Amino acid sequence: MLYYIKKSIILALLISICIGVSAQDSSIVIKTGHIDSSSLFKLVYVPFEIPAGITKIQVKEFYNESGNPDKNVLNMGIYDPRGYTPGNPEGFRGWSGGAKKEFFIQADQASTGYIPGKIQAGLWNILIYPSTIIPAGMDWKLEIKLISGKENSIFRVSPTPEFINNKPGWYRGDLHTHTLNSDGKRTQQELIDEAKEKHLDYIVSTEHNTNSANLSWGRYNTENLLIINGEEVTSTEYGHWNAIGLNADTYIDWRFTPEQNRIGQMISKVHHDGGLSVINHPFFNVKYINSFYYDADLFDCIEVWNGTWNGLNNLALEWWDKQLRMGKKKIAIGASDTHKKTGSPNNLGIPQTVVYASGLSKKAIINGIRQGKVYVTSLDGIDLDLSVATKDKNAGLGDTLLLSEGQNFNVLLKLKNCPNAIITLHSDSGLIKSYTVKTSNESMNWKLSGSAYRYLRVEVRTSKGDLLAFTNPVWLRNK
Secondary structure, three states, rough: HHHHHHHHHHHHHHHHHHHHHHHOOEEEEEEEEOHHHHOOOOOOOEEEOOOOEEEEEEEEEEEEOOOOOOOOEEEEEEOOOOOOOOOOOOOOEEEEOOOOOOOEOOOOEEEOOOOOOOOOOOOEEEEEEEEEOOOOOEEEEEEEEEEEOOOOOOOOOOOOEEEEEEEEEEEEEEEEEOOOOOOOOOOOHHHHHHHHHHHOEEEOOOOOOOOHHHHHHOOOOOOOOEEEEEEEEEEEEEEEEEEEEOOOOOOOOOOOOHOOOOOHHHHHHHHOOOOOOEEEOOOOOOOOOOOOOHHHHHEEEEEEEEEOOOOHHHHHHHHHHHHHHHOOOOOEEEEOOOOOOOOOOOOOOOOEEEEEEEOOHHHHHHHHHHHHOEEEEHHHHHHHHEEOOOOOOOEOOOEEEEEEOOEEEHHHEEEEEEOEEEEEEEEEEEEEEEEEOOEEEEEEEEEEEEOOOOOOEEEEEEEOOOEEEEEOOOOEEEO
């Protein structure tokens, strides 16, 4: 008797499992094509129709990758029926570039880099383009699985808190970070944990061409770590730039050429959120040339220092200084561009941007950067304090000191935890002073005349010439 009871229970379980499987009907759409080697970076939109009743889509890409050093890399993203034309962000549902070969989207969740939500019936478009391609070109296939079934609950946006405290002071952070939401190799929680281990006060989330991470930072225990929303607006052909200080639901479109003159509209969208636009690693290529092709004058900041200090960063530093000499008040920042945990040339917090702000909040940090109250360092123990003073006036980083013609003034520099370093003082006329630090804590006082300089800034280097820290300028102006 017990045998028949057990057999009946097993049969009932098998029936229920079968019912569960059949409740999710699916169909597969196949799209194929070839991309010629002359079409590097050219965008290809692949349309497909989704009928009513579909609750989940799964997409896989296949292409001939070839071998090293020549290879094919196919980038991928997707737009729903609300629109896919450049400048229309309504239909954007995710982007993974070349970091993933498959993804899914449903109402309550999606692959990292993609936006959960209802699967609307209508015409969808998958965007693909090759970022590297072999002479024979690329044969590609998309396998699109459409699944119907019970609708899950709708994903709810959980934005990060924008305020931690209103205590004025210097705050250390990293303005350029990645997770699995683009081409990073760690989760959002793992990035948070490492930032806390390194005693950073803030980080900026800058995933490539997607705001998916920004929609969910509030789900994590950040405690006293401020997370600021951003996006790395990534055009492989024309350069990368960071939009920092965004609202969680803001998406910045990247699909414009310099000749289309649409970049100003995108930057205006960033400014509308109270954010800043940053030119990323402008010399980041093996040709040692400036590879940023958009109008640099439209941008607020330049990422002078990206990851471990090298010759490309030094070129960026020289380019920034040239902008200053031309009277362009571009704010210089540094950031790690971290993609994985410590052990790469782009370790979290190396370098870090130190900002004087009225508090630890999105608004205060962004305002501090906008005002130029910033220095950059590769070591969290280095403290810098640069100011310019007369008998009755004092100006710090980002400030402007008004001087009478020929008036004398003092340049005051305090430096901590940087023994044996070489300090250099720079202006629009070039190098002014050089000093070798002898102890861990030193103060310098240089007397200058106000008629010769428009700005002053400091660099701190090792004896080998590697940069340890640098400041943004203090500005000078004659009455």
